[in-house]
Amino acid sequence: AQSVSQHNHHVILSEAASLELGCNYSYGGTVNLFWYVQYPGQHLQLLLKYFSGDPLVKGIKGFEAEFIKSKFSFNLRKPSVQWSDTAEYFCAVKPSGGRRALTFGSGTRLQVQP
Amino acid sequence: EPEVTQTPSHQVTQMGQEVILRCVPISNHLYFYWYRQILGQKVEFLVSFYNNEISEKSEIFDDQFSVERPDGSNFTLKIRSTKLEDSAMYFCASSDGPNTEAFFGQGTRLTVV
Numbered sequence: 001a002q003s004v005s006q007h008n009h010h011v012i013l014s015e016a017a018s019l020e021l022g023c024n025y026s027y028g029g030t031v032n033l034f035w036y037v038q039y040p041g042q043h044l045q046l047l048l049k050y051f052s053g054d055p056l057v058k059g060i061k062g063f064e065a066e067f068i069k070s071k072f073s074f075n076l077r078k079p080s081v082q083w084s085d086t087a088e089y090f091c092a093v094k095p096s097g098g099r100r101a102l103t104f105g106s107g108t109r110l111q112v113q114p
Numbered sequence: 115e116p117e118v119t120q121t122p123s124h125q126v127t128q129m130g131q132e133v134i135l136r137c138v139p140i141s142n143h144l145y146f147y148w149y150r151q152i153l154g155q156k157v158e159f160l161v162s163f164y165n166n167e168i169s170e171k172s173e174i175f176d177d178q179f180s181v182e183r184p185d186g187s188n189f190t191l192k193i194r195s196t197k198l199e200d201s202a203m204y205f206c207a208s209s210d211g212p213n214t215e216a217f218f219g220q221g222t223r224l225t226v227v
Binding site: 032034036042043044045046049051090092094096097100101102103104105106107 | 147149155156157158159162170205207212213215216217218219220221
């Protein structure tokens with residue numbers, strides 16, 4: 001079975017600081033990778049996804065993530081965070097092909113201070 | 115923009131009671147999912163549903179849980195005899211394919227007292 005690790009549980013940054021949230025997964029086969037964001041009181045929204053091709057994927061709101069297959073990693077980055085980025089961020093993985101569901105990491109709570 | 119809708123947004127129930135959580139997936143989607151998030155914990159997969167049958171379920175999804183697509187639009191999760199530890203946010207999701215993005219609803223907060 002696949003698993004996902006997010007090592008940063010709580011990150012506090014000042015506005016304009018750069019962000020990198022770590023995500024590592026464990027699975028022996030090919031995977032699809034996702035980052036979801038959950039703003040306070042709201043539902044999960046997709047930030048970006050990787051299925052194949054260019055390992056550097058760009059998502060909404062200036063976020064990007066890089067898939068490094070050799071490291072089983074899919075870290076999320078943003079060059080300059082805003083107060084409105086305060087939210088919980090979840091990395092998720094699913095085996096490609098078939099009808100397997102998403103496996104989520106434990107989430108990283110990002111707090112951006114004005 | 116199409117969205118997944120869930121009702122109710124908050125349900126309080128007594129231990130031992132049955133609850134039904136309702137979801138209306140995006141209309142052209144064929145794959146449906148239930149996840150839950152216990153307060154302060156990760157989002158956990160419960161069950162996936164395709165072609166009127168369960169595709170996959172986790173070990174959490176035991177005999178007290180069931181899912182149904184009673185008509186062409188609704189997708190329900192029934193918990194037969196609720197326990198205190200069933201208190202969580204329950205998210206419904208849908209996708210148009212097995213390998214495409216899942217869209218999530220806003221969740222139903224279930225509180226078992």
